[in-house]
Amino acid sequence: MNNILKKLVSQAINKFAANAVKNKIFDEKSLNRLKNDFCKKYKITSPKNTDLIEAYRELIKRRAIKPNEKFFELIKKRKVRSLSGIASITVITKDYPCPGKCIFCPKEKGMPKSYLSNEPAIMRAILNKFDPFGQTRTRLTSLKKTGHPISKIEMIIAGGTFSYYPRKYTTEFVKRIYDALNYPKKSRNLISAQKINETAVHRCIGLSIETRPDFINEKEIKYLRELGVTKVELGVQTTYDDVLKFNKRGHTVATSVKAIQMLKDAGFKVNCHIMPGLPGSSAARDIKMFKELFSNPDFQPDWLKIYPCVVVPGSALENIWRNKKFKPYTDKQMISLLAKIKPIIPEYVRVTRLYRDIPSNSILAGPKI
Ligand code: SF4
Numbered sequence: 001m002n003n004i005l006k007k008l009v010s011q012a013i014n015k016f017a018a019n020a021v022k023n024k025i026f027d028e029k030s031l032n033r034l035k036n037d038f039c040k041k042y043k044i045t046s047p048k049n050t051d052l053i054e055a056y057r058e059l060i061k062r063r064a065i066k067p068n069e070k071f072f073e074l075i076k077k078r079k080v081r082s083l084s085g086i087a088s089i090t091v092i093t094k095d096y097p098c099p100g101k102c103i104f105c106p107k108e109k110g111m112p113k114s115y116l117s118n119e120p121a122i123m124r125a126i127l128n129k130f131d132p133f134g135q136t137r138t139r140l141t142s143l144k145k146t147g148h149p150i151s152k153i154e155m156i157i158a159g160g161t162f163s164y165y166p167r168k169y170t171t172e173f174v175k176r177i178y179d180a181l182n183y184p185k186k187s188r189n190l191i192s193a194q195k196i197n198e199t200a201v202h203r204c205i206g207l208s209i210e211t212r213p214d215f216i217n218e219k220e221i222k223y224l225r226e227l228g229v230t231k232v233e234l235g236v237q238t239t240y241d242d243v244l245k246f247n248k249r250g251h252t253v254a255t256s257v258k259a260i261q262m263l264k265d266a267g268f269k270v271n272c273h274i275m276p277g278l279p280g281s282s283a284a285r286d287i288k289m290f291k292e293l294f295s296n297p298d299f300q301p302d303w304l305k306i307y308p309c310v311v312v313p314g315s316a317l318e319n320i321w322r323n324k325k326f327k328p329y330t331d332k333q334m335i336s337l338l339a340k341i342k343p344i345i346p347e348y349v350r351v352t353r354l355y356r357d358i359p360s361n362s363i364l365a366g367p368k369i
Pocket of ligand 1: 098100105106114212235
């Protein structure tokens, strides 16, 4: 099989180069046609692009072919993941209580608050027993295997409320992320790990954590700077106090505004988590909320995650929904709302997530697409 794959890659790269000379295109369709021809001829199952990447790298190592960046782009998997030259890695913190009592938030045994065991990032964390070193190394390996550049890494720490974990745990957690990026070099402490990373092969060019607005204060900001955090994901959820109250968020809109201001003043990028469709809101109020988010300088986040409210098992909202006191958006309603929301979002804002990564079989009610 290995030799057949090498033959396939050699032929593909030759055709790719020959077509380029003639100003013709050799695209994914052309590659798939070639793959099919090989499958028929050699009676093999269709090779994955990761196999082609491995064969491509081996051929280059043996100097059987010359590197061709454009061809490599063609076989790279999910190109959008690192199109900017930066690859993101999400690592999850261990199970730990959260001070919040948000009614929409699930709690599964052994998982950090608000996360379910069948979410992709959580499954990777479970495999690595929530060890940040293992999670980072595993992800680096698979990103490399799928052809992504891994010299600039954005680390995203998710799971529960970061600022509520003991500092001994969070400091060691971050140190182990740097250690994984610096491997095989070892460090004595966080500062030495950060120093080593300044010239490491996998450089941490961004580090984000997620927390609650009422946990942002001067002391916390200083600590986040020490860790090397560059972006804070803030659970703002809504710009209405009555909605925050009904959903038992435990803080007010003023608290979110203060946190955003303090974080921006301290040089952090701010990623607001916003939840359309919360109990107490409506389509009209949600649209008004997005307008407010970007017209009112109290908010104006740099990044945005849009998490439509869904009913998941184990949340307090499940009972409310079962008692027919709450009706989440349908897919159709959500899509129509998003079509109105998206033009409101300024170009400088990056929408890093649309919907939580909850598998649809874990959603009791609400938008699933
Ligand atoms: S603060 Fe976040 S993790 Fe804690 S209960 Fe609320 S939504 Fe869940």
